[in-house]
Amino acid sequence: xxxxxxxxxxxxxxxxxxxxxxxxxxxxxxxxxxxxxxxxxxxxxxxxxxxxxxxxxxxxxxxxxxxxxxxxxxxxxxxxxxxxxxxxxxxxxxxxxxxxxxxxxxxxxxxxxxxxxxxxxxxxxxxxxxxxxxxxxxxxxxxxxxxxxxxxxxxxxxxxxxxxxxxxxxxxxxxxxxxxxxxxxxxxxxxxxxxxxxxxxxxxxxxxxxxxxxxxxxxxxxxxxxxxxxxxxxxxxxxxxxxxxxxxxxxxxxxxxxxxxxxxxxxxxxxxxxxxxxxxxxxxxxxxxx
Numbered sequence: 001x002x003x004x005x006x007x008x009x010x011x012x013x014x015x016x017x018x019x020x021x022x023x024x025x026x027x028x029x030x031x032x033x034x035x036x037x038x039x040x041x042x043x044x045x046x047x048x049x050x051x052x053x054x055x056x057x058x059x060x061x062x063x064x065x066x067x068x069x070x071x072x073x074x075x076x077x078x079x080x081x082x083x084x085x086x087x088x089x090x091x092x093x094x095x096x097x098x099x100x101x102x103x104x105x106x107x108x109x110x111x112x113x114x115x116x117x118x119x120x121x122x123x124x125x126x127x128x129x130x131x132x133x134x135x136x137x138x139x140x141x142x143x144x145x146x147x148x149x150x151x152x153x154x155x156x157x158x159x160x161x162x163x164x165x166x167x168x169x170x171x172x173x174x175x176x177x178x179x180x181x182x183x184x185x186x187x188x189x190x191x192x193x194x195x196x197x198x199x200x201x202x203x204x205x206x207x208x209x210x211x212x213x214x215x216x217x218x219x220x221x222x223x224x225x226x227x228x229x230x231x232x233x234x235x236x237x238x239x240x241x242x243x244x245x246x247x248x249x250x251x252x253x254x255x256x257x258x259x260x261x262x263x264x265x266x267x268x269x270x271x272x273x274x275x276x277x278x279x280x281x282x283x284x285x286x287x288x289x290x
Contacts, residue, residue: 001052005039009067010127010165011198011250013099016065017056017092021049021084025071027103029142030131031209032172032202036071043076049084053091063092067099074102074126078114085121097124104128104145104153115160125163125195128153133188134181137173141210147188154192163195170227170234170248171202175220182230186237189261193240199248199257201227203288224254228276231255235269238262251289254282 004023009016024039056063066088076084088095100123107115107126130150132138138146154164168189173181189197202221204211213219222230231248240261246268248257255275257268275281 001055002048004044006035007069008035008071009069010099010101012165012196013065013067016067016099017060017063018067018069019049019052019056019088020044020070021068021073021076022070026075026106027144028071029144031141031213032131032169032204034205034207037207039070041071046080046084050087053087057091063095065097065099066092066095069101072101072103072106074100074106074110078110078117082117082121085118085123089122095122098122099125099127102126102128102153104130104150107153107157108149112156112160115157115162119161123162125165126157127165127167130166130188130192131169132172132181133168133185134173134177135184137177137181140177141172147184151188151192154194158193158195164192165196165198166192166194167198167200168234169200169202170230170253171222175222175226178222178226178230179233182233183237186234189234189244190237190239190241193242194244196245196247197261198250199231199234199246199253200250201248201252201254201288203252224279224282225276227254228272228282231257232269232272232276235265235272238265254288256283 003020007018007020009018022043024041025036026041028036088098131141131143133147135146154166157164168185204214210219214221238261244261246259246261248255257271259268
């Protein structure tokens with residue numbers, strides 16, 4: 001397999017065959033992120049991707065799921081992506097779902113007809129890093145997208161029959177924007193109606209641009225108790241009308257939450273409140289990782 005650099009995938013794609021269709025991230029400017037800083041974005045030649053698919057076929061008798069890396073392979077032109085999906089279907093007829101990362105802008109840049117075509121060709125889920133529901137936070141982290149654009153992209157993908165899994169990052173507003181980040185993220189989770197929502201918790205690597213703000217005191221991280229308070233506010237501001245699977249089961253998280261909104265909201269809130277009173281329930285910093 002001709003992987004270039006570190007390869008990342010969502011937790012739910014742990015048992016998927018990972019095929020690197022693009023290298024890096026088209027945006028690559030978010031101040032908290034270090035995932036693709038060592039790569040310059042480019043498309044991989046179709047022949048290279050095909051060779052990886054054919055090589056993997058020799059080793060795996062059955063592949064139920066495939067994930068297309070890197071950071072936002074949805075940026076590929078629809079005809080090129082459809083060609084790749086057709087090849088996957090030919091080589092892996094047993095594959096039931098293909099997942100892909102995407103920025104909101106690349107979903108919005110495709111027509112509904114394009115998205116339906118991609119869903120029919122095999123795209124079953126798209127992963128979107130929304131990070132925050134606050135436009136002020138999104139601007140500060142240089143996300144390059146607004147809460148309205150992120151919400152519209154989720155609506156569009158879901159309307160085309162493609163499930164969305166959207167991630168937000170607890171602590172990303174720091175102390176200054178904690179309440180705004182929490183409340184507006186909860187409201188955006190409600191408005192999006194995504195199939196899945198995942199919460200990560202901020203860990204700032206020394207290589208991240210945000211680390212300099214932390215070092216200078218411009219950005220002040222939340223304490224574990226403040227993070228619990230933020231999660232509490234976030235969930236209090238959700239009022240989902242349809243089922244949204246909610247998880248905070250990433251290695252970065254202080255607390256593991258698992259449920260479906262809206263029916264499990266009160267149970268998860270109670271879990272958070274208990275953790276505020278008994279910090280022994282929280283994961284020790286040394287056991288957390290990106």
